[in-house]
Amino acid sequence: MNEPGSLRNRSLAVRLVLMAAGSFAFGFALVPLYDVFCEVTGIGTRAQLSRAGTAEGQSPVADRIVVVEFTASVPSGDWEFEPVAATMEVQPGRLYEAHYRARNLSGRATTGQAVPSISPMRAAQYFVKTECFCFTPQHFARDEEREMAVRFVVDRGLPPGIDRLTLSYAFYNVGRS
Amino acid sequence: MAHASHDDHAHGRPAGIVRWLTTTNHKDIGTMYLVFSLLMFLIGGAFAFVIRSELFQPGLQLVDPAFFNQMTTMHALVMVFGAVMPATVGLANWMIPMQIGAADMALPRMNVFSFWLLAFAFLLLLSTFLMPGGAPASGWTLYPPLVLQSGEAFPLAIFSIHLMGASSIMGAINVIVTIVNMRAPGMTLLKMPLFSWSWLITAYLLIAVMPVFAGAVTMLLTDYFFATSFFNAAGGGDPVLFQHVFWFFGHPEVYIMILPAFGIVSEIIPTFSRKPIFGYEAMVYAIASIAFLSFIVWAHHMFTVGMPLAGQLFFTLSTMLIAVPTGVKIFNWTATMWRGSVSFEPPMLFALAFLFLFTIGGFSGLMLAIVPADFQYHDTYFVVAHFHYVLVPGSVFGLMAAVYYWMPKWTGHMYDMRLAKWHFWLSAIFVNVLFFPQHFLGLAGMPRRIPDYAAQFADWNMVSSVGAFGFGLAQLLFVWLIVKCVRGGERATAGVWDWPHGLEWTVPSPAPYHTFEKAPEVH
Numbered sequence: 214m215n216e217p218g219s220l221r222n223r224s225l226a227v228r229l230v231l232m233a234a235g236s237f238a239f240g241f242a243l244v245p246l247y248d249v250f251c252e253v254t255g256i257g258t259r260a261q262l263s264r265a266g267t268a269e270g271q272s273p274v275a276d277r278i279v280v281v282e283f284t285a286s287v288p289s290g291d292w293e294f295e296p297v298a299a300t301m302e303v304q305p306g307r308l309y310e311a312h313y314r315a316r317n318l319s320g321r322a323t324t325g326q327a328v329p330s331i332s333p334m335r336a337a338q339y340f341v342k343t344e345c346f347c348f349t350p351q352h353f354a355r356d357e358e359r360e361m362a363v364r365f366v367v368d369r370g371l372p373p374g375i376d377r378l379t380l381s382y383a384f385y386n387v388g389r390s
Numbered sequence: 391m392a393h394a395s396h397d398d399h400a401h402g403r404p405a406g407i408v409r410w411l412t413t414t415n416h417k418d419i420g421t422m423y424l425v426f427s428l429l430m431f432l433i434g435g436a437f438a439f440v441i442r443s444e445l446f447q448p449g450l451q452l453v454d455p456a457f458f459n460q461m462t463t464m465h466a467l468v469m470v471f472g473a474v475m476p477a478t479v480g481l482a483n484w485m486i487p488m489q490i491g492a493a494d495m496a497l498p499r500m501n502v503f504s505f506w507l508l509a510f511a512f513l514l515l516l517s518t519f520l521m522p523g524g525a526p527a528s529g530w531t532l533y534p535p536l537v538l539q540s541g542e543a544f545p546l547a548i549f550s551i552h553l554m555g556a557s558s559i560m561g562a563i564n565v566i567v568t569i570v571n572m573r574a575p576g577m578t579l580l581k582m583p584l585f586s587w588s589w590l591i592t593a594y595l596l597i598a599v600m601p602v603f604a605g606a607v608t609m610l611l612t613d614y615f616f617a618t619s620f621f622n623a624a625g626g627g628d629p630v631l632f633q634h635v636f637w638f639f640g641h642p643e644v645y646i647m648i649l650p651a652f653g654i655v656s657e658i659i660p661t662f663s664r665k666p667i668f669g670y671e672a673m674v675y676a677i678a679s680i681a682f683l684s685f686i687v688w689a690h691h692m693f694t695v696g697m698p699l700a701g702q703l704f705f706t707l708s709t710m711l712i713a714v715p716t717g718v719k720i721f722n723w724t725a726t727m728w729r730g731s732v733s734f735e736p737p738m739l740f741a742l743a744f745l746f747l748f749t750i751g752g753f754s755g756l757m758l759a760i761v762p763a764d765f766q767y768h769d770t771y772f773v774v775a776h777f778h779y780v781l782v783p784g785s786v787f788g789l790m791a792a793v794y795y796w797m798p799k800w801t802g803h804m805y806d807m808r809l810a811k812w813h814f815w816l817s818a819i820f821v822n823v824l825f826f827p828q829h830f831l832g833l834a835g836m837p838r839r840i841p842d843y844a845a846q847f848a849d850w851n852m853v854s855s856v857g858a859f860g861f862g863l864a865q866l867l868f869v870w871l872i873v874k875c876v877r878g879g880e881r882a883t884a885g886v887w888d889w890p891h892g893l894e895w896t897v898p899s900p901a902p903y904h905t906f907e908k909a910p911e912v913h
Contacts, residue, residue, distance in 0.1 A: 225570060229566055229567070230563065233597050234601070240601060289624065326624050
């Protein structure tokens with residue numbers, strides 16, 4: 214029989230500790246894996262939504278009209294934040310520009326970051342932003358108010374049956390500038 | 391008996407409190423774990439008492455909503471990490487060496503270290519009640535961004551979770567090393583009692599997922615203090631990621647709590663049916679498949695976060711697949727009793743109640759696995775009813791069955807059978823009065839984790855609260871019965887029961903301080 218604390222016990226225990234350390238590392242590895250998995254399978258759209266696309270190779274589809282709705286929310290900080298126009302009728306394949314208006318109510322200079330989201334989810338990969346105020350943090354002077362632009366094209370490949378998209382921005386406070 | 395010569399005092403074992411502070415003996419540590427978990431069971435039960443008292447009637451009567459949220463959070467943390475898990479570790483400490491013919495656990499110092507870590511973890515966690523802002527109140531799932539609004543309690547709660555995690559990982563390592571290296575000659579893996587088997591697999595689950603949980607709460611900690619943005623959308627993170635990581639731990643965690651109970655019931659039903667377990671190998675493979683499946687079902691806890699159809703289908707189907715090995719176990723337990731000579735001593739009563747009531751919890755789990763239904767049930771009392779059915783008459787009844795089964799071996803005394811039967815019937819009846827109406831409340835749309843509710847939920851809430859008070863008071867009988875049994879009672883024989891099987895019944899009762907110093911022969 215094996216005595217407690219014997220060499221064999223120790224070596225197995227060490228291997229199990231390494232296994233636990235591996236699990237701990239795996240927990241952190243889940244963070245990048247989550248993005249990779251979402252991107253490869255096309256499930257999540259978080260990374261792709263915050264990245265610039267290109268309108269190259271697109272030409273307008275004359276006989277199709279898609280309604281794009283714009284919404285806004287302010288989860289943190291003192292902001293007034295809203296779309297300038299609530300909806301827009303667009304042709305897939307044509308480049309458009311829409312605006313959001315934000316006002317700094319915090320009483321000091323500050324910085325906001327917009328995080329986009331598209332609904333329905335399966336339409337997200339067909340909503341291509343060539344330029345967006347959400348790509349960079351937005352600095353605001355005290356009491357400053359301004360309009361910010363997003364330029365987008367709805368890809369011609371947008372599945373039939375989707376005739377309405379909602380683009381939503383959450384405008385977060387990311388600290389003073 | 392070879393053990394008779396090992397007089398307890400021959401080793402100069404210190405007496406009194408010093409013995410308990412310095413011991414590395416697996417039986418002492420097992421006892422400390424069990425006493426600790428009973429204490430936590432009562433503390434967690436007191437929190438539940440506050441919850442059910444507040445919910446006795448609609449309106450805010452007794453506590454303010456912030457404190458109510460602290461109660462639901464701490465009730466869960468204390469019951470999961472303080473009561474159920476340490477009780478299973480205590481049983482592992484006591485019984486695994488005796489079941490496999492080993493003299494002690496393989497790593498006695500690590501064993502005692504993991505117990506004391508746990509004790510201090512809970513001192514830390516419970517001390518948060520005294521912090522400004524009170525104890526954590528975000529629910530035991532600690533979802534951001536809500537949990538990041540916690541007050542001073544936040545870092546203490548996170549560190550106490552780290553300590554609990556470290557403690558359970560060390561406990562698990564100890565179990566694996568003991569089982570792999572210290573089995574008596576002839577005790578092959580497939581001769582090993584099912585309780586030890588269930589713990590071997592549980593231990594691997596613990597090593598695989600507790601560190602992931604530790605990682606998740608560490609990320610919360612850095613989000614809170616060091617402005618990382620793992621779960622902060624403004625900084626490019628995603629709060630849904632936390633839910634994925636949490637449930638990647640959380641689902642195996644629920645099996646960590648139930649598999650040892652499966653093992654216990656697999657010991658008890660054969661003893662009181664006077665027949666060997668039906669389908670021993672199938673039982674082992676069923677536990678292993680449940681453990682494997684537990685890793686690929688986590689997102690069924692979060693169907694409503696928005697998931698593509700393919701994901702919903704995958705997690706629905708993998709979840710339902712768990713019913714297959716679980717069904718194998720239920721049928722094998724039933725088949726063990728078939729044409730057996732069944733008698734109804736207290737351990738068997740608890741095991742049978744486990745069989746019936748755990749199955750009810752299993753069925754409501756299947757209902758929750760159906761995505762369209764889950765959208766309706768999510769975050770309602772139906773979910774509360776479901777997981778309490780698998781945890782209370784599931785895990786907790788399993789643990790009580792274990793105490794009634796092995797206590798004569800621990801104390802050397804038979805306990806008061808009449809009191810035990812009272813305890814059983816009161817518990818079995820009140821647990822249903824307590825949790826069954828919560829199904830109705832959930833189906834009617836009552837959300838969980840709220841201190842007040844609409845008037846139409848009043849009747850069933852009152853019934854449920856009455857059940858809770860009855861169930862809680864019945865547990866005082868349990869405490870009294872244990873105290874009585876430790877103090878004295880009819881002497882227990884080595885075999886204790888009519889049809890004992892397994893090595894633990896070959897040593898005298900109470901089990902001597904040192905058993906199997908010379909390994910037994912197993913044929």
